[in-house]
Amino acid sequence: MMATDTPPLPDEGALYDGAACGLLLTDPSGVILKANLTFCRWLGLQRDDVCGTHFEKLLTTGGRIFHQTHFYPLLQLQGSIAEVKLELLSATGERMPVLVNAVRRDGGAEVWHEMAVFMARDRHAYEKELLHARKQAEQLASAKLAAEQAAQDRGYLAEQMIGIVSHDLRNPLFTIMLGAASLQRSNLDDQAKSYLGHITEAAQRAERLVEDLLDFTAARIGHGIAIECKPIDLHAVVAKCVEGLRIRWPGHVLHHLSTGTGTCLGDSRRLFQVIGNLVGNAVAYGDASSPIEVTSCISERECSISVHNQGQPIPPEHLSTLFQAMVRGTD
Amino acid sequence: MNLQRRNNIRVGGSGPATMVFSHGFGCDQNMWRFLVPKYEEDFRTILFDLVGSGASDLTAYDRNRYGSLRGYAEDLLEIIGAFAEGPVILVGHSVSAMIGLLAAVEAPERIGAHVMVGPSPCYINDGDYAGGFSRADIDGLLETLENNYLGWSSNMAPKIMGAPGQANLAEELTNSFCRTDPQIAAHFARVTFLSDNRADVPRLAAPALVLQCSDDVIAPRTVGDYLAKRLPRATLRLIENTGHCPHMSSPAQCIEYIDEFLLTLDVGHDGH
Numbered sequence A: 001m002m003a004t005d006t007p008p009l010p011d012e013g014a015l016y017d018g019a020a021c022g023l024l025l026t027d028p029s030g031v032i033l034k035a036n037l038t039f040c041r042w043l044g045l046q047r048d049d050v051c052g053t054h055f056e057k058l059l060t061t062g063g064r065i066f067h068q069t070h071f072y073p074l075l076q077l078q079g080s081i082a083e084v085k086l087e088l089l090s091a092t093g094e095r096m097p098v099l100v101n102a103v104r105r106d107g108g109a110e111v112w113h114e115m116a117v118f119m120a121r122d123r124h125a126y127e128k129e130l131l132h133a134r135k136q137a138e139q140l141a142s143a144k145l146a147a148e149q150a151a152q153d154r155g156y157l158a159e160q161m162i163g164i165v166s167h168d169l170r171n172p173l174f175t176i177m178l179g180a181a182s183l184q185r186s187n188l189d190d191q192a193k194s195y196l197g198h199i200t201e202a203a204q205r206a207e208r209l210v211e212d213l214l215d216f217t218a219a220r221i222g223h224g225i226a227i228e229c230k231p232i233d234l235h236a237v238v239a240k241c242v243e244g245l246r247i248r249w250p251g252h253v254l255h256h257l258s259t260g261t262g263t264c265l266g267d268s269r270r271l272f273q274v275i276g277n278l279v280g281n282a283v284a285y286g287d288a289s290s291p292i293e294v295t296s297c298i299s300e301r302e303c304s305i306s307v308h309n310q311g312q313p314i315p316p317e318h319l320s321t322l323f324q325a326m327v328r329g330t331d
Numbered sequence B: 001m002n003l004q005r006r007n008n009i010r011v012g013g014s015g016p017a018t019m020v021f022s023h024g025f026g027c028d029q030n031m032w033r034f035l036v037p038k039y040e041e042d043f044r045t046i047l048f049d050l051v052g053s054g055a056s057d058l059t060a061y062d063r064n065r066y067g068s069l070r071g072y073a074e075d076l077l078e079i080i081g082a083f084a085e086g087p088v089i090l091v092g093h094s095v096s097a098m099i100g101l102l103a104a105v106e107a108p109e110r111i112g113a114h115v116m117v118g119p120s121p122c123y124i125n126d127g128d129y130a131g132g133f134s135r136a137d138i139d140g141l142l143e144t145l146e147n148n149y150l151g152w153s154s155n156m157a158p159k160i161m162g163a164p165g166q167a168n169l170a171e172e173l174t175n176s177f178c179r180t181d182p183q184i185a186a187h188f189a190r191v192t193f194l195s196d197n198r199a200d201v202p203r204l205a206a207p208a209l210v211l212q213c214s215d216d217v218i219a220p221r222t223v224g225d226y227l228a229k230r231l232p233r234a235t236l237r238l239i240e241n242t243g244h245c246p247h248m249s250s251p252a253q254c255i256e257y258i259d260e261f262l263l264t265l266d267v268g269h270d271g272h
Helices: A012-017 A039-042 A063-076 A123-186 A190-221 A234-249 A268-285 A316-321 B031-032 B036-040 B069-083 B095-106 B135-147 B156-160 B182-193 B198-203 B221-230 B251-263
Strands: A022-026 A032-035 A080-089 A095-107 A110-119 A230-232 A252-260 A265-266 A291-297 A303-308 B010-013 B018-022 B044-048 B088-093 B111-117 B208-215 B236-243
Touching: A022 A039, A039 A110, A063 A080, A063 A095, A063 B031, A063 B135, A080 B251, A123 A190, A123 B135, A190 A268, A230 A234, A230 B182, A234 A252, A234 A265, A234 A268, A234 A303, A234 B135, A252 B221, A265 A268, A268 A291, A268 A303, A316 B182, B010 B036, B018 B095, B031 B036, B031 B044, B036 B044, B044 B069, B069 B095, B088 B095, B095 B111, B095 B198, B111 B251, B135 B182, B198 B221, B208 B221, B208 B251, B236 B251
Parallel strands: A252 A291, B018 B044, B018 B088, B088 B111, B111 B208, B208 B236
Antiparallel strands: A022 A032, A022 A110, A080 A095, A095 A110, A230 A265, A291 A303, B010 B044
């Protein structure tokens, strides 16, 4: 009873012509033999105009090349191909992005290609935006890389410059110190001697700065600071160092304290440098009236050296940047 | 560097002379499957994939080396040197016909004869020369390539492999014949379609068969005529066919013309 009341389903012809996609039948070379109305309507063409046309002729030139180099060979080799995005040219010359599926139908003597064509305007627009975004991201990434490389090159160049300059500064400094030493042995009045003392001290300070700069650049360029370790008598090394520093800063009191016994591995020259720097800081920033204590300590597991002075503590906000080169707290 | 792996070289057939098959832009050596079985009976056959295509070693794709067709020509000469004895017969489709031309100009003794399938010495129109395309057309192709990954995704790249001679193709090999790293495909397209080898055309000393399709969007008939006129020893044969791949769509016709051409040469079936 129900069946007779239900309106009849559309027949195959109506389904074919009104399908929600374009449907084509072509000969093996691509000449369109049949096309449904949906396809013709999309293109704005009469069915008679579509049939007999080569499918390729409806494509953009780029699409035609792709059809020959990819679409056709794959269809030939695999018997089917799916999801190929091409652009059809409508009667008015409008480009219509479509997705195409095709199968090769082998009918014995005859071979046909069946194609289904889907409009892909929104998908195409979306994919264009994705592609655009990817290209932008790639451009940004490569610009960033280039900027980083340039910054690295500049930094490297600057460090090399410092290295070269500080190295070359040694020669004139050596001449100054040699001249000052020769003058010291001649007959000079007190005022001249005092000037000479200042010259010698300034030259020595400049030499130490050059040494520090060289170490700094070596560390930055990647060689690191060279250390030659060998067994040393730590207390003796520190004692000798403190003795020298007392001469350098006669206005300050320096104590050397030592605990423990034994030998340890170390580089005397570098230890001189470290203690010199730390004591130099103590002299520059500490309380001038109280003594500076240099302690060398040997225990079973380690050797250590510490330098201690009185004065205003380093403000806590400076602690994090304390070991960065060229950074110092307020005077 | 392993040559065999770099170009996915497959040697087959047997005979006194060697035929080398070089595919064109787009797909890989599987394009030859309708032609090669016939020649395996009488010739040693060498098939390979151009670097960047098919199952070649993609890590060997050097943008400088393959920034012009000369890089591919060098590869071809390396392959002939390593896998063939004596001069070979080169069958080159499309861009590979020009790769063969460049190789022959470089080392004429290596290639005894050329079969050029749908060749074009220059795809871009230039004054009186009608190559068939404008610069904008090639940009359009690059755009179409960009829109079609054909089964490519970066995470599957190392797994890609060809399956020559296997009729039953596994599902995961879908589109593998034409699957290429999109960036390589775009670069290869640029190098191919912007190449201009017209200056080398008159320098080919060996005989050449030009197989021209009657209706080919990529290599129009004017281009076939141009080559027939300027190649010193050319034979032009027209195949009634729409498209750029007569070796796939009209293999019987191709075989007929190639056989006819081979008979005029001092090599071939009976080992003359």
